[in-house]
Amino acid sequence: MNPNLEDQTNSPEVLLEINKLKKYFPVKGGVLQRTIGHVKAVDEVTFSVYKGETLGIVGESGSGKSTLGRTILRLLDPTDGQIVFKDSDISTIGNRKMRRFRKEMQMIFQDPFASLNPRMSVGEIIEEPMIIQRNLSKKERKEKVVDLLEKVGMSEDTRQKYPHEFSGGQRQRIGIARALTMNPELIIADEPVSALDVSVQSQVLNLMADLQDEFQLTYLFIAHDLSVVKHFSDRVGVMYLGKMAELGPKSVLYQNPLHPYTRALLSSVPVPDMDRKRDKITLYGELPSPSNPPTGCPFHTRCSEVHKRCKEEVPQFIEQEKGHYVACHLYTREDHF
Template sequence: MSSPLLQVSNLKKHFPIKGGVFGKQFGTVRAVDGLTFTVYKGETLGLVGESGCGKSTTGKLLLRLHEPTAGEILFENENILTFSQEKMRKVRRQMQMVFQDPYASLNPRHNVEKILEEPLIVHGIGTKEERKKRVKHMLEVVGLSSYHAKRYPHQFSGGQRQRIGIARALMTHPKLIIADEPVSALDVSIQSQVLNLLQDLQKEYDLTYIFIAHDLSVVRHISDRVGVMYLGHIVEVAESEAVYKNPLHPYTKALLSAVPIPDPTYQKERVVLKGDLPSPSNPPRGCAFHTRCSECMDICKEEKPQLQQLEHGHYVACHLYME
């Protein structure tokens, strides 16, 4: 394993719930509630889970697009939560994001050249001629042509717009890219093209990815390690094949049982979860998953399990494995 690029410790984000005439706070949404994980240089860490589990919020916290409530984020051994806005702005050259909706994330009033040039202007990189040259180069790198620079976002298909979003993220030569469900809005045939492009770019530019998704088959294809999230917590982390071949947490087993297999003769046991995802404004006591778990014990209702290592590199937060 290479050296750590990003180390996250006890990361939390609680959003206040306010109402009434005076905007008084009467509750809290615990969107992210104590995440701890490490991302190593050159790897792809996949974050998976149901909608509303805190995946996208986590991605924004890592870039400080949301300010964390508590915790620590070490990027290259420096705690970026102590940085001033000016210093954080410089660090963002090394940390970029690819958003889920390729149309909403691109300014419809600007042509592609201006969209791609903007990160270079913000960070004071290159002369005007150098910036325009780099725009054309990056368009070709992501599979578009240099003449596309004068077109506007509405003139492209969804897959092409996502390629533009990827090109924009690469403009500043980042070390870390956070991809927030970058293929979920695309057709299946286009998804594979974009995934293959991301893998090629990772090798060419020595990139590190945090890949956020809810499609487990997509995550398996691209990720070296997988972290499974539930209600603001990570419940299992391991190498990709270990998670898919030997899932330990009951929630991970339920997610994997729902993945369709292209073989009509293969029969597998379907794990059906009880009830709906609890509200993050009123999470269950003890283990957050106990209200839907078929293997729930008394201790699960009282005591929150800690993430612990069972096998080499395989961590799980479940009382079934507590000594």
């Protein structure tokens, strides 16, 4: 983790900038299968990722976290908005131009078994990106594969085996090694430990932290476990129904959450101190469908502090204090209530 990001005393270098990013999926209907609507999976999301930091993204299932990560990497083409990586707008460039950026942007997937080709050996899986992207001899590629396996705590003989011969934690280590093959600057980790046993989760997180220091990596860490995000991240963004509800340094956001949704999420986190009581905030109703989101604030159908303006007007994502942003009418300067 980057110590300069918690207090924001320095001006860290921006590695990735997301500006009003949208990803809509068409909904087809009728005999002619015409577009009759859209699933707004990511809807006008704006934030920056600083070089060397870990930015955690949290939210309920269906909030758009994974779609956001895949869209940033251009695994999905954005509907609108900007993705600026190292001062280059990669939002609309073709696959040929995008190829050079893929070396510097990699992903660790949630399911380590599904993301590894069962017909390829571990050595072949890690070596494949080097064959495509780097001009290395067979000997150099083999040495690189062995080195990466050792970096993630796997032995050299792992190279000859296949993914089904390993446990979930070991497969995720292999996935991490593959992500490091091209020496990337940015890694998007899509719930990398959610499919693992609790005892293994800490080992993988500690490995990722060590690799971040060694390789000067920047992480966009997507998760639903708020305790894991607090332990691993420098800053935290909270998503709800495709939009960013709140974003700030983890110490500020966990101690002083502003958005009612953030407060509800944090109230559900177990507290290890039995003598410490926490008032749990219950969210009533279901998460609305992203194909038919509510008017106004997307959270107003479940919010206990809803006002008329919340139902009619989408709140702006504004900075309330240094580095702490929130999209909520409770904190706008004009009094419309």
